[in-house]
Amino acid sequence: MRRNIIVGSRDSALALWQTRWVMEQLQKQHPELTFELVTMKTKGDKMLDVALAKIGDKGLFTKELEFAMQQREIDFAVHSLKDMPTALPEGLTIGAVCKRDNPGDALISKDGRKLDQLPQGARIGTSSLRRCAQLLHYRPDFQLQSLRGNLNTRLKKLASEQLDAIILAAAGVMRMGWEDMIAEIIPFNVCLPAVGQGAIAVECRAEDEEVRTLLQGIEHTETRAATDAERALLRHLEGGCQVPIGAFGEVVNKKLSLTAIVANLDGSQVLRAQGEAPVEQAKELGIDVAEKLLALGGKRILEQVRSGE
Numbered sequence: 001m002r003r004n005i006i007v008g009s010r011d012s013a014l015a016l017w018q019t020r021w022v023m024e025q026l027q028k029q030h031p032e033l034t035f036e037l038v039t040m041k042t043k044g045d046k047m048l049d050v051a052l053a054k055i056g057d058k059g060l061f062t063k064e065l066e067f068a069m070q071q072r073e074i075d076f077a078v079h080s081l082k083d084m085p086t087a088l089p090e091g092l093t094i095g096a097v098c099k100r101d102n103p104g105d106a107l108i109s110k111d112g113r114k115l116d117q118l119p120q121g122a123r124i125g126t127s128s129l130r131r132c133a134q135l136l137h138y139r140p141d142f143q144l145q146s147l148r149g150n151l152n153t154r155l156k157k158l159a160s161e162q163l164d165a166i167i168l169a170a171a172g173v174m175r176m177g178w179e180d181m182i183a184e185i186i187p188f189n190v191c192l193p194a195v196g197q198g199a200i201a202v203e204c205r206a207e208d209e210e211v212r213t214l215l216q217g218i219e220h221t222e223t224r225a226a227t228d229a230e231r232a233l234l235r236h237l238e239g240g241c242q243v244p245i246g247a248f249g250e251v252v253n254k255k256l257s258l259t260a261i262v263a264n265l266d267g268s269q270v271l272r273a274q275g276e277a278p279v280e281q282a283k284e285l286g287i288d289v290a291e292k293l294l295a296l297g298g299k300r301i302l303e304q305v306r307s308g309e
Protein backbone atom coordinates (compact mmCIF):
# COMPACT_ATOMS: atom_id res chain seq x y z
CA MET A 1 0.00 0.00 0.00
CA ARG A 2 1.18 3.50 -0.82
CA ARG A 3 2.15 5.62 2.18
CA ASN A 4 0.97 9.04 1.11
CA ILE A 5 -2.44 9.60 -0.46
CA ILE A 6 -3.07 12.93 -2.15
CA VAL A 7 -6.60 14.20 -1.71
CA GLY A 8 -8.17 16.88 -3.89
CA SER A 9 -10.86 19.35 -2.86
CA ARG A 10 -12.42 22.63 -3.88
CA ASP A 11 -11.41 25.37 -1.51
CA SER A 12 -14.85 26.49 -0.29
CA ALA A 13 -15.57 26.16 3.42
CA LEU A 14 -18.16 23.43 2.79
CA ALA A 15 -15.92 21.46 0.43
CA LEU A 16 -13.05 21.64 2.91
CA TRP A 17 -15.27 20.50 5.76
CA GLN A 18 -16.38 17.51 3.69
CA THR A 19 -12.89 16.62 2.53
CA ARG A 20 -11.43 16.84 6.02
CA TRP A 21 -14.26 14.66 7.30
CA VAL A 22 -13.45 11.98 4.71
CA MET A 23 -9.71 12.20 5.46
CA GLU A 24 -10.42 11.85 9.18
CA GLN A 25 -12.55 8.72 8.72
CA LEU A 26 -9.89 7.12 6.52
CA GLN A 27 -7.07 8.10 8.87
CA LYS A 28 -8.87 6.40 11.78
CA GLN A 29 -9.17 3.22 9.74
CA HIS A 30 -5.59 3.42 8.43
CA PRO A 31 -3.20 4.96 10.96
CA GLU A 32 -0.27 3.73 8.83
CA LEU A 33 -1.14 6.02 5.93
CA THR A 34 -0.70 9.73 5.50
CA PHE A 35 -3.16 11.94 3.66
CA GLU A 36 -2.21 15.18 2.02
CA LEU A 37 -4.75 17.84 1.03
CA VAL A 38 -4.51 19.71 -2.28
CA THR A 39 -7.13 22.39 -2.99
CA MET A 40 -8.12 23.91 -6.32
CA LYS A 41 -10.64 26.33 -7.70
CA THR A 42 -13.17 24.94 -10.16
CA LYS A 43 -14.98 26.88 -12.88
CA GLY A 44 -17.99 26.98 -10.56
CA ASP A 45 -15.91 28.71 -7.89
CA LYS A 46 -14.71 31.31 -10.36
CA MET A 47 -18.21 32.10 -11.64
CA LEU A 48 -19.97 32.57 -8.34
CA ASP A 49 -22.16 35.44 -9.51
CA VAL A 50 -23.53 33.84 -12.68
CA ALA A 51 -26.85 31.97 -12.52
CA LEU A 52 -26.19 28.24 -12.55
CA ALA A 53 -28.93 27.64 -15.08
CA LYS A 54 -27.16 30.08 -17.43
CA ILE A 55 -23.75 28.44 -17.11
CA GLY A 56 -25.47 25.11 -17.76
CA ASP A 57 -22.20 23.27 -17.68
CA LYS A 58 -21.90 19.71 -16.55
CA GLY A 59 -19.10 19.15 -14.11
CA LEU A 60 -18.82 22.80 -13.19
CA PHE A 61 -17.58 21.94 -9.70
CA THR A 62 -15.69 18.77 -10.57
CA LYS A 63 -13.79 19.06 -13.88
CA GLU A 64 -10.52 20.54 -12.63
CA LEU A 65 -10.30 17.93 -9.88
CA GLU A 66 -11.06 15.19 -12.37
CA PHE A 67 -8.34 16.37 -14.70
CA ALA A 68 -5.86 16.37 -11.80
CA MET A 69 -6.89 12.78 -11.04
CA GLN A 70 -6.38 11.68 -14.63
CA GLN A 71 -2.97 13.38 -14.54
CA ARG A 72 -2.18 11.49 -11.30
CA GLU A 73 -1.60 14.72 -9.44
CA ILE A 74 -4.22 13.68 -6.89
CA ASP A 75 -5.43 10.19 -5.91
CA PHE A 76 -9.04 10.96 -5.12
CA ALA A 77 -11.39 13.92 -4.89
CA VAL A 78 -14.21 14.59 -2.44
CA HIS A 79 -17.42 16.08 -3.82
CA SER A 80 -21.00 16.78 -2.85
CA LEU A 81 -22.68 13.99 -4.80
CA LYS A 82 -25.29 16.55 -5.86
CA ASP A 83 -22.64 18.42 -7.85
CA MET A 84 -21.47 15.37 -9.80
CA PRO A 85 -22.67 14.84 -13.37
CA THR A 86 -24.39 11.51 -13.99
CA ALA A 87 -21.76 10.54 -16.56
CA LEU A 88 -18.15 10.58 -15.32
CA PRO A 89 -15.07 11.20 -17.46
CA GLU A 90 -13.13 8.31 -18.92
CA GLY A 91 -11.26 6.26 -16.36
CA LEU A 92 -12.89 7.72 -13.26
CA THR A 93 -15.43 6.18 -10.91
CA ILE A 94 -17.26 6.88 -7.67
CA GLY A 95 -15.17 4.92 -5.17
CA ALA A 96 -17.42 5.63 -2.21
CA VAL A 97 -20.75 7.19 -1.37
CA CYS A 98 -20.81 8.02 2.34
CA LYS A 99 -23.78 7.84 4.70
CA ARG A 100 -26.20 10.56 3.80
CA ASP A 101 -26.88 13.43 6.16
CA ASN A 102 -30.19 15.25 6.19
CA PRO A 103 -31.22 15.20 2.50
CA GLY A 104 -33.75 18.02 2.79
CA ASP A 105 -33.86 21.72 1.96
CA ALA A 106 -33.63 24.08 4.89
CA LEU A 107 -35.57 27.30 5.22
CA ILE A 108 -33.61 30.08 6.89
CA SER A 109 -35.84 33.06 7.50
CA LYS A 110 -35.48 36.57 8.83
CA ASP A 111 -37.27 36.02 12.12
CA GLY A 112 -37.37 32.25 12.30
CA ARG A 113 -40.70 31.99 10.50
CA LYS A 114 -41.66 28.69 8.98
CA LEU A 115 -42.84 28.41 5.37
CA ASP A 116 -46.51 28.73 6.29
CA GLN A 117 -45.83 31.82 8.41
CA LEU A 118 -44.18 33.78 5.61
CA PRO A 119 -46.19 36.82 4.49
CA GLN A 120 -48.07 37.11 1.17
CA GLY A 121 -45.56 37.86 -1.57
CA ALA A 122 -42.59 36.92 0.59
CA ARG A 123 -39.21 37.34 -1.12
CA ILE A 124 -37.27 34.09 -1.05
CA GLY A 125 -33.71 33.63 -2.25
CA THR A 126 -32.67 30.48 -4.09
CA SER A 127 -30.68 29.81 -7.23
CA SER A 128 -32.18 26.44 -7.94
CA LEU A 129 -34.88 25.98 -10.59
CA ARG A 130 -36.02 22.90 -8.69
CA ARG A 131 -36.66 24.86 -5.49
CA CYS A 132 -38.26 27.77 -7.37
CA ALA A 133 -40.70 25.61 -9.29
CA GLN A 134 -41.83 23.58 -6.30
CA LEU A 135 -42.22 26.60 -4.03
CA LEU A 136 -44.19 28.49 -6.65
CA HIS A 137 -46.42 25.47 -7.06
CA TYR A 138 -47.07 25.49 -3.33
CA ARG A 139 -47.39 29.28 -2.95
CA PRO A 140 -47.77 31.15 -6.25
CA ASP A 141 -47.55 34.44 -4.33
CA PHE A 142 -43.89 33.89 -3.37
CA GLN A 143 -41.32 36.04 -5.15
CA LEU A 144 -38.24 34.00 -5.89
CA GLN A 145 -34.95 35.89 -6.12
CA SER A 146 -31.78 34.42 -7.54
CA LEU A 147 -29.12 33.70 -4.94
CA ARG A 148 -25.64 32.46 -5.69
CA GLY A 149 -22.25 32.45 -4.04
CA ASN A 150 -20.71 30.34 -1.31
CA LEU A 151 -22.87 29.49 1.69
CA ASN A 152 -21.43 32.44 3.64
CA THR A 153 -22.28 34.89 0.88
CA ARG A 154 -25.80 33.53 0.51
CA LEU A 155 -26.45 33.84 4.22
CA LYS A 156 -25.30 37.46 4.19
CA LYS A 157 -27.69 38.20 1.33
CA LEU A 158 -30.66 37.26 3.53
CA ALA A 159 -30.09 40.56 5.34
CA SER A 160 -28.37 42.68 2.68
CA GLU A 161 -30.93 41.98 -0.06
CA GLN A 162 -33.84 42.28 2.34
CA LEU A 163 -35.14 38.80 1.71
CA ASP A 164 -37.76 37.15 3.92
CA ALA A 165 -36.02 33.80 3.65
CA ILE A 166 -33.43 31.77 1.78
CA ILE A 167 -33.28 28.06 1.07
CA LEU A 168 -30.12 26.02 1.37
CA ALA A 169 -29.42 22.30 1.49
CA ALA A 170 -29.83 21.25 5.14
CA ALA A 171 -26.69 19.09 5.05
CA GLY A 172 -24.49 22.01 4.04
CA VAL A 173 -26.00 24.27 6.70
CA MET A 174 -25.41 21.65 9.38
CA ARG A 175 -21.83 20.96 8.29
CA MET A 176 -21.13 24.67 8.59
CA GLY A 177 -22.45 24.55 12.15
CA TRP A 178 -25.45 26.78 11.44
CA GLU A 179 -28.14 24.30 12.44
CA ASP A 180 -29.67 26.79 14.90
CA MET A 181 -30.59 29.09 12.01
CA ILE A 182 -32.86 26.53 10.36
CA ALA A 183 -36.50 27.51 10.79
CA GLU A 184 -37.77 24.40 9.09
CA ILE A 185 -36.74 21.48 6.92
CA ILE A 186 -39.15 21.89 4.03
CA PRO A 187 -41.41 18.81 3.86
CA PHE A 188 -40.88 16.53 0.85
CA ASN A 189 -44.50 16.85 -0.25
CA VAL A 190 -43.71 20.54 -0.84
CA CYS A 191 -40.13 20.34 -2.11
CA LEU A 192 -38.33 17.17 -3.11
CA PRO A 193 -34.53 17.46 -2.83
CA ALA A 194 -31.98 17.40 -5.62
CA VAL A 195 -30.55 14.09 -6.77
CA GLY A 196 -27.73 13.13 -4.39
CA GLN A 197 -28.40 15.96 -1.96
CA GLY A 198 -26.89 15.40 1.49
CA ALA A 199 -24.46 12.70 0.38
CA ILE A 200 -20.68 13.04 0.08
CA ALA A 201 -19.03 11.09 -2.74
CA VAL A 202 -15.40 10.23 -3.37
CA GLU A 203 -14.23 9.97 -6.95
CA CYS A 204 -11.07 8.09 -7.91
CA ARG A 205 -9.34 6.40 -10.85
CA ALA A 206 -11.20 3.24 -11.81
CA GLU A 207 -7.98 1.20 -12.09
CA ASP A 208 -6.57 2.30 -8.75
CA GLU A 209 -7.36 -0.86 -6.77
CA GLU A 210 -5.48 0.32 -3.69
CA VAL A 211 -7.52 3.47 -3.35
CA ARG A 212 -10.76 1.69 -4.24
CA THR A 213 -10.20 -0.84 -1.47
CA LEU A 214 -9.43 2.00 0.93
CA LEU A 215 -12.63 3.81 -0.02
CA GLN A 216 -14.74 0.70 0.61
CA GLY A 217 -14.22 1.50 4.29
CA ILE A 218 -16.37 4.64 4.14
CA GLU A 219 -18.98 3.34 1.71
CA HIS A 220 -22.61 3.26 2.92
CA THR A 221 -24.55 0.59 1.04
CA GLU A 222 -28.02 2.03 1.56
CA THR A 223 -27.01 5.54 0.53
CA ARG A 224 -25.30 4.09 -2.54
CA ALA A 225 -28.45 2.20 -3.55
CA ALA A 226 -30.69 5.21 -2.95
CA THR A 227 -28.48 7.61 -4.88
CA ASP A 228 -27.83 5.08 -7.68
CA ALA A 229 -31.59 5.07 -8.23
CA GLU A 230 -31.78 8.88 -8.13
CA ARG A 231 -28.87 9.26 -10.53
CA ALA A 232 -30.22 6.66 -12.94
CA LEU A 233 -33.49 8.62 -12.99
CA LEU A 234 -31.71 11.91 -13.66
CA ARG A 235 -29.60 10.34 -16.38
CA HIS A 236 -32.67 8.85 -18.05
CA LEU A 237 -34.37 12.25 -18.02
CA GLU A 238 -31.10 13.83 -19.18
CA GLY A 239 -31.63 16.60 -16.68
CA GLY A 240 -28.75 18.87 -15.87
CA CYS A 241 -29.13 21.75 -13.46
CA GLN A 242 -31.24 23.54 -16.11
CA VAL A 243 -34.30 21.38 -15.49
CA PRO A 244 -36.45 21.31 -12.34
CA ILE A 245 -36.11 17.70 -11.25
CA GLY A 246 -36.27 16.43 -7.68
CA ALA A 247 -35.81 12.90 -6.39
CA PHE A 248 -35.46 11.04 -3.16
CA GLY A 249 -34.52 7.39 -2.75
CA GLU A 250 -34.60 5.57 0.54
CA VAL A 251 -34.23 2.02 1.83
CA VAL A 252 -37.25 1.17 3.97
CA ASN A 253 -37.66 -2.35 5.39
CA LYS A 254 -34.91 -3.59 3.07
CA LYS A 255 -36.75 -2.29 0.00
CA LEU A 256 -35.66 0.63 -2.09
CA SER A 257 -38.26 3.31 -2.70
CA LEU A 258 -37.90 6.25 -5.06
CA THR A 259 -40.07 9.35 -5.38
CA ALA A 260 -39.39 12.00 -8.00
CA ILE A 261 -40.87 15.13 -9.56
CA VAL A 262 -40.52 17.00 -12.82
CA ALA A 263 -41.82 20.57 -12.88
CA ASN A 264 -42.10 23.40 -15.32
CA LEU A 265 -40.33 26.66 -14.52
CA ASP A 266 -43.29 28.61 -13.13
CA GLY A 267 -44.42 25.68 -11.01
CA SER A 268 -47.86 25.51 -12.62
CA GLN A 269 -47.17 21.84 -13.30
CA VAL A 270 -45.43 19.49 -10.89
CA LEU A 271 -45.59 15.82 -11.86
CA ARG A 272 -44.84 13.21 -9.24
CA ALA A 273 -44.12 9.50 -9.54
CA GLN A 274 -43.06 6.78 -7.15
CA GLY A 275 -41.78 3.22 -7.28
CA GLU A 276 -40.26 0.42 -5.23
CA ALA A 277 -37.78 -2.32 -6.00
CA PRO A 278 -35.28 -4.67 -4.37
CA VAL A 279 -32.14 -2.81 -3.27
CA GLU A 280 -30.10 -4.63 -5.97
CA GLN A 281 -32.23 -3.08 -8.72
CA ALA A 282 -31.52 0.58 -8.01
CA LYS A 283 -30.73 1.58 -11.59
CA GLU A 284 -33.75 -0.22 -13.01
CA LEU A 285 -35.93 1.55 -10.43
CA GLY A 286 -34.53 4.93 -11.44
CA ILE A 287 -35.30 4.27 -15.10
CA ASP A 288 -38.74 2.95 -14.20
CA VAL A 289 -39.75 6.04 -12.23
CA ALA A 290 -38.27 8.26 -14.95
CA GLU A 291 -40.41 6.46 -17.53
CA LYS A 292 -43.49 7.03 -15.36
CA LEU A 293 -42.74 10.75 -15.23
CA LEU A 294 -42.23 10.93 -18.99
CA ALA A 295 -45.54 9.15 -19.55
CA LEU A 296 -47.38 11.46 -17.15
CA GLY A 297 -46.44 14.46 -19.29
CA GLY A 298 -42.85 14.92 -18.23
CA LYS A 299 -41.70 14.51 -21.80
CA ARG A 300 -43.63 17.62 -22.86
CA ILE A 301 -42.44 19.61 -19.83
CA LEU A 302 -38.80 18.73 -20.44
CA GLU A 303 -39.09 19.72 -24.10
CA GLN A 304 -40.65 23.05 -23.10
CA VAL A 305 -38.05 23.79 -20.44
CA ARG A 306 -35.16 22.89 -22.77
CA SER A 307 -36.43 24.94 -25.69
CA GLY A 308 -37.03 27.93 -23.41
CA GLU A 309 -40.76 28.12 -24.25
Ligand SMILES: NCc1[nH]cc(CCC(=O)O)c1CC(=O)O
Nearest residue numbers: 080082168169171172197198199
Ligand atom coordinates in the same frame (compact mmCIF):
# COMPACT_ATOMS: atom_id res chain seq x y z
N1 LIG B 1 -24.95 23.46 -5.30
C1 LIG B 1 -24.10 23.73 -4.18
C2 LIG B 1 -24.19 22.67 -3.14
N2 LIG B 1 -23.72 21.43 -3.38
C3 LIG B 1 -23.94 20.68 -2.25
C4 LIG B 1 -24.53 21.50 -1.30
C5 LIG B 1 -24.95 21.09 0.03
C6 LIG B 1 -24.37 19.81 0.57
C7 LIG B 1 -25.01 18.56 0.11
O1 LIG B 1 -26.09 18.54 -0.52
O2 LIG B 1 -24.43 17.49 0.40
C8 LIG B 1 -24.69 22.76 -1.86
C9 LIG B 1 -25.25 23.96 -1.21
C10 LIG B 1 -26.74 24.13 -1.32
O3 LIG B 1 -27.39 23.63 -2.26
O4 LIG B 1 -27.31 24.83 -0.48
